[in-house]
Amino acid sequence: MTLTLPAHIHYRDQLLHIEDVALDRLAAEYGTPLFVYSEQSMLDALAAYQRGLAGREHLICYAMKANANLAVLRTLVQAGCGLDIVSGGEMARALAAGVAPAKIIFSGVGKTRQEMRDALGAGIGCFNVESTAELDVLDAVAREMGLRAPVSIRVNPNVDAKTHPYISTGLKDNKFGIAHDDVLRTYQHAAACSGLQVLGIDCHIGSQITETAPYLEAMDRVLDLVESIEAAGVPIHHLDFGGGLGINYQGDTPPAADALWLQLLQRIDARGHGHRKIVIEPGRSLVGNAGVCVTEVVFEKPGAHKNFLIVDAAMNDLPRPAMYQAFHQIVPLRSDLARPAHTWDVVGPVCESGDWLGRDRTLAVQAGDHLAVLSAGAYCMSMASNYNARARAAEVLVHGSQARLVRRRETSADLLQAETGL
C-alpha cells in the first residue's frame, strides 16, 4: 500500500511534521506517548461543512465525545461550532470551553434527572430525546423548574450504515432512537406535554460511514416522518441529521463533507423542506485525521511465529484496535534511519492479548526509535483509560510553527488522589 498521509502531516527533511513542527522535537520535550493535533486540519475539516451548508440556516454541533480536550473544543467553538454533549461531564467541559449554552444539544439514551436539571438551568438549545420514558421525566423536571424543555425526538430509521456493528446505531436492533412506527404517536404525546416544546427531529445512523446512500435513505425516512408529524398538527422547526461521516484510515474513501451536503441539500430541496434549519453533529470527521499519537519503541521481540514491537502506547491510550479491530496507519518519525525492515505486530505493555495497535506492519525501526500512530484525533484520548494504572498521555496542539501543551501528562499521584478510606 502506498503511504498517503493526512493533510498537514508530512515528512520534511526526513522528519515527520505536523504543520511546521517536527514531531521528534515534541517527543523529546514532552515525552511519550504523546497526542499531537493540527489546529489547521480541524479548521479545514470544519470549513468543508461550513461551505456545504453556506446560505442555509444551520448549526454544526461538534460531537465532543470524539475529542473533548478544552483547547480542541475552544478551537472549534471559536470557529462557530456548537457542541453535541452526552453527559453532565461533557456539559461542564462544553461550558468551560466557552460555548454559548443555546448552541449545546444534549444527546444520549440515559440522561439522569440531575443532568436534565443542570442542562435546563444552563439554557441549552435542545434535548435529543430517545424514549417515551425520557420524554416524561424531562417534562416533569421542566415543569418543576417552571420551564419548557426544547426537544427533538431521535428517530431510528432502521437504515444500515454499513459500518462496524459496534458503531452502527440506526438499525432496529440498536438501543438508539424511537422506532419509525412509534414516532408519530411520540410526537403527539410530546406536543401535549406542557413542560416540553417540540423543536425538531433527529437521527444518527452510525459512525465511520463512507457512503452517501445510507444518509439519503435515512433522510428520506426522516422527511416522510416530518410530513406526517406536521400533518398531525405538530410543527417541526429543525432537521438534525447527526454525525457519522467517516475518515480515511486505510484507503477509505468517504465523500467530502461539502460534496455530501450538496447532495443532501438537493434532496431536502427537491422534497420541499429547503426552508428548515439544518443541525448536524459531526465528531470524527472534524478531528480524526488531525491527530497522531507519538510512541517510543521499548523493545524488539522477534520470534519464530511473530515479531513483536513493544511500544510505550497501549490499548488504554488507543483503544480502537482492541475494541473494533480498527486499523490505524503507523509510521516512523524519521525516514532516514538505515534499519532493516521487518514485519511486526506493534503492541503495548498492557497485560492483555488484545493490546495491539497494528498487526503485520512492515517497519524499519528498532528500540529507542519513535513511531506515529495516525488518525488518532478522534475516539483515542477521549476513550483512554487508566487500565494497568497507566497515567494518561499528554496532548499538544500545533498552530503553524507553534506547539503548546494543552494537557499535561497525568502522574501516578493524580491517579491516587481520588481514593479514600484506607
Ligand code: LLP
Ligand atoms: N451524534 C450522536 C448521537 C452520536 O452517537 C455520535 C457518535 C455522533 C453524533 C458523532 O459521530 P461521528 O461523526 O464521530 O461518527 N468510539 C467509536 C465511535 C462511536 C461513535 C458514537 N457516537 C469509534 O472509535 O469508532
